[in-house]
Every structure is written in structure tokens, then in C-alpha cells.
Amino acid sequence: MTAIAVLRLPLGIDLSGFVQLLQRLQVPHRINEEAGEQVLWVPESMSADVLELYQRFPEGDPHHQLEAPPPLQAPRRPSLALQVRHSPITAGVLLLSLVVGAITWLGDSLSMVHWFTFLDFRVSGEYIQFTPLADGLAAGQWWRLVTPMLLHFGVLHIAMNGMWYWELGKRIELRQGGVNLLGLTLLFSLVSNFTQYYVSGPTLFGGLSGVLYGLLGHCWIYQWLSPNPVYRLPRGVLAMMLIWLLVCLSGLVSLMGFGEIANGAHVGGLLIGCFTGLLGGLWSRRKLAA
Incomplete structure (x- = not known):
């Protein structure tokens, strides 16, 4: 399975909530540090959906249920x-x-x-x-x-x-x-x-x-x-x-x-x-x- 780096963010950004969301959705992922940044890797086949998911829920969603994943077909644009x-x-x-x-x-x-x-x-x-x-x-x-x-x-x-x-x-x-x-x-x-x-x-x-x-x-x-x-x-x-x-x-x-x-x-x-x-x-x- 080919992995792709879908997010590269400063170390100061807290990804813990979003990582918990990925875990609840059972999305394979890993995070490592490269050149002073945290890099999120996911399977290439899921990269577009994970990016859209982050745009909707950058801090995770504690009330999200596994049985009802968010509608990725029509994501909201992140605020300015x-x-x-x-x-x-x-x-x-x-x-x-x-x-x-x-x-x-x-x-x-x-x-x-x-x-x-x-x-x-x-x-x-x-x-x-x-x-x-x-x-x-x-x-x-x-x-x-x-x-x-x-x-x-x-x-x-x-x-x-x-x-x-x-x-x-x-x-x-x-x-x-x-x-x-x-x-x-x-x-x-x-x-x-x-x-x-x-x-x-x-x-x-x-x-x-x-x-x-x-x-x-x-x-x-x-x-x-x-x-x-x-x-x-x-x-x-x-x-x-x-x-x-x-x-x-x-x-x-x-x-x-x-x-x-x-x-x-x-x-x-x-x-x-x-x-x-x-x-x-x-x-x-x-x-x-x-």
C-alpha cells in the first residue's frame, strides 16, 4: 500500500484531536517529524478524503460516531x-x-x-x-x-x-x-x-x-x-x-x-x-x- 504525505504542518499545531478522529474511522496513518514540521502520511487511495476531512474537522470531533462518518462529498471550505x-x-x-x-x-x-x-x-x-x-x-x-x-x-x-x-x-x-x-x-x-x-x-x-x-x-x-x-x-x-x-x-x-x-x-x-x-x-x- 503506497503512503502519501497529505499534511505538512508546523510543530506547534495540535493534531491530537484529528488523529483521534482518524483512529475512530480506522484510517491507517502515521505522523513523523521532518525539517521542523509534522507530516501526516495516509494511503494514497484515501489522501483526498483525509485532506477534505481535515479541512472540515482540523481539531477533530469528539461527538463523531463511527457509524455515521461525515459527508465528505460536500465539505465546507475552511474559514479565512x-x-x-x-x-x-x-x-x-x-x-x-x-x-x-x-x-x-x-x-x-x-x-x-x-x-x-x-x-x-x-x-x-x-x-x-x-x-x-x-x-x-x-x-x-x-x-x-x-x-x-x-x-x-x-x-x-x-x-x-x-x-x-x-x-x-x-x-x-x-x-x-x-x-x-x-x-x-x-x-x-x-x-x-x-x-x-x-x-x-x-x-x-x-x-x-x-x-x-x-x-x-x-x-x-x-x-x-x-x-x-x-x-x-x-x-x-x-x-x-x-x-x-x-x-x-x-x-x-x-x-x-x-x-x-x-x-x-x-x-x-x-x-x-x-x-x-x-x-x-x-x-x-x-x-x-x-
Whole structure:
């Protein structure tokens, strides 16, 4: 019987009530500690049901009767507060994006925007003069390599990026932990920013979209190599995101007046995300086979 890791949670979360519920339902399971997390393993054939059961009863149900198992066919969505509690890094990145959006007036305040851009700049009349990358790094401005992901230009920009980061980020945080999500977010931002700079040169760009394509590629390849219910995306999501990428690359979005699209960041993020998903999926499959 193949076991699969269905939950990865911080050690501080009390799983005793949920474990008692599994015992009452006679669900085979085991819990071990890995990299500062508690990991719940169950048979692969039952993984989706156990995950849905946890979403309904994270603290167990002392009044639950064996003869009347909960209706798993229509589980309730966990409350937003519970999701935030289990996804602090995802929520934290979104909160930082909102704070930066507020202090930069969503890109309208150039006097604040320049603190978060890939290259520092100053406004001279109607022109923007950028500081060379080497000069900025020599001055110790290393934060600029990743902070463009926090910049957004308009309400729709931050709303769409925030929605997708929440959807993808919390999956990775649940499956691989907050530290890994933070590391992947910074890596995807670094690679996508450098790719965009290489493609477009000194320009203003920002947003979480490069990171989003990294998270998408990571979940896609990881799930393909080591299937698990957490990374199973709704049907059509992957196709929609890839089609949107192709539409942006075609230039149609810019021609329709929606502004310039950071295509380099999107492609760079997707490629590095597929690579990390390949490494993570192979590692997970190797652990399950051991």
C-alpha cells in the first residue's frame, strides 16, 4: 500500500484531536517529524478524503460516531482565519504587497516607487534616468533584486496577482512548508527580475506575476512527478495561464491598450518554477519509494 504525505504542518499545531478522529474511522496513518514540521502520511487511495476531512474537522470531533462518518462529498471550505493561520508566509507576502501598494499609490508616487524598483532612478523633467545595476549593488542596494515583486500598478494588477498568489502559495506552504515557499518566492522573483532586465533593459517593471508563473510551473511539474491532492489544480487553470502567456507574448495585450507586459519575467518565472518542481517532485517520489 503506497503512503502519501497529505499534511505538512508546523510543530506547534495540535493534531491530537484529528488523529483521534482518524483512529475512530480506522484510517491507517502515521505522523513523523521532518525539517521542523509534522507530516501526516495516509494511503494514497484515501489522501483526498483525509485532506477534505481535515479541512472540515482540523481539531477533530469528539461527538463523531463511527457509524455515521461525515459527508465528505460536500465539505465546507475552511474559514479565512483558519486558512491564514495555516498559511502565514502566503498572507505575509500579500500583506507586504498591499503595504507597498499603499505607500506608492499603486505606482503613481514615483518618489516612493524608486525604493522598490530593480534599478534606482531619478526623474529629470519628462525623462527617467536609471542608475546602472552595478552601481546600485555596489551601494549595497541588494534588496532591489527581489522587491519589484511587491510593486503593482493599478487596482486590477494587484487584485489579480494577489488572488493567484493566495491560491498557489497556500498550496505550496501546506505541502512543503512556509520556509520553502518563502525561498521559492524569493528565487522566482530574482530570476524573473533578471530575465526581464535582460530582455527589456532599464525600464520600470514590477508585480508578482513572474513569481506566479514560477509557482504554477512548480506545482505543475511536482504534481506530474509525485501526484498529491494539494497540488492538484482545478481543470483548465494550467491551460488558461499558459494561453494567457502566449497571448501576452504575441503583443495583442499591449496593442489593446493594457500597457506593456513583463513577458521576460513571466517566461523566466515559469522556467525556473518547472525546474524546482522537477527537483522537488523527484525528491518526493524517491522518499515515497524508500
